[in-house]
Amino acid sequence: MTTKARDKKNQLIEATIDLFAKEGFWNTSTARISKHAGVATGTLFNYFPSKEALIDAVYLHLKLEMKAFITPGYPADEGTGACIAHVWRRYAEWGVHSPVHYQLLEQLRLSNLVSQQIEDRLMEEIGFMHELIETARQQGLFGEVSLEFAGALIHATVTATINVALAHQLTGPALQKHIAQGLSVLWTGIQPSK
Amino acid sequence: MTTKARDKKNQLIEATIDLFAKEGFWNTSTARISKHAGVATGTLFNYFPSKEALIDAVYLHLKLEMKAFITPGYPADEGTGACIAHVWRRYAEWGVHSPVHYQLLEQLRLSNLVSQQIEDRLMEEIGFMHELIETARQQGLFGEVSLEFAGALIHATVTATINVALAHQLTGPALQKHIAQGLSVLWTGIQPSK
């Protein structure tokens, strides 16, 4: 694929994200997406064989974007706890930084519109997070909580934190304090009772 | 409205819930809903002026159903903490007991398809939960956490608990232990540090 073609593909994905976020993906037609991306309706289907494939690509795009935001500064040598805290904090910051993308990602996650193939592909990309949680659990950081439950609680707390931060339009130190508070709730709640 | 008419209205709402849950609300047509409810397409629009109004009614129906499940045994005289714990636990039990309705409610909540009018109407019905949280906060049960953040964290933890319970098909004592664990995470995490 040429550079130009990859550009157009990204252009279509960006246009899709824009419209999906603005109007909901269940009533955004391929015709509108094409128009918003500045191409003909047929061109969309040169790059994506179906609307479903486009949705898959959007989901993949968003998750990789999130990963790219989270990864920098990963404290691999400071222990499992620090790594989880880093990922949690960066996730929260990404959500506040890119609310539209974050909200669309959450919607797609619950929609059952994303194919299993893409879920599998993503497991390779962000599977390190699951390993991280499993390691922490084995080190006894999480008390009796199971792997899945720990993952669900981590996701739930970060989501709640992002949503409240967005609702109150927190920025700067107030935002940092709020994020620290959210992380503290998770950390205190999930730790084994002595 | 006669009893018969109210029956048919409920019949339509139940059929809608059934199909929405089975196939997703964004590709369930009014024609299919009518057929599934055993009436003609026109009849649906005698009871609901539009599909949007039907969705509103479904959302209201689900929330009131949840409220009805949560309310019994409310320990009004055992203090704010006990009341919140009761509501949290019963919510979790409702989600596990009625997974289809619970999941649909969550989807609708995030969909922006429900009108403000219905949200307002529901505030009157389930506003007592917010007052409960505010009271608890004023009593210092929640440390520095704001009202909205407390509400978000309560919702987030109960959702995570339900989802994991459903994924693992927990029942009986294992389910009760899991729910207790989820509540404990919230409670430990949110309590003020000494």
Add this chain to the structure above:
DNA sequence: AAAATAATTGACTGACTAGTCAGTCTTATG
């Protein structure tokens, strides 16, 4: 029982849907 009222029906409408394809335009190559 007759008349009036209300509820129900389903064929129908115009707008919209995902996806196609014959033809046009752009770009790369010899």
Add this chain to the structure above:
DNA sequence: CATAAGACTGACTAGTCAGTCAATTATTTT
């Protein structure tokens, strides 16, 4: 410059959508 390859176009198709309405059936009133 000429030719071939590939990218792009948008009118078009077959089908679905929410919502309508004249006709029919059921119920209530007189």
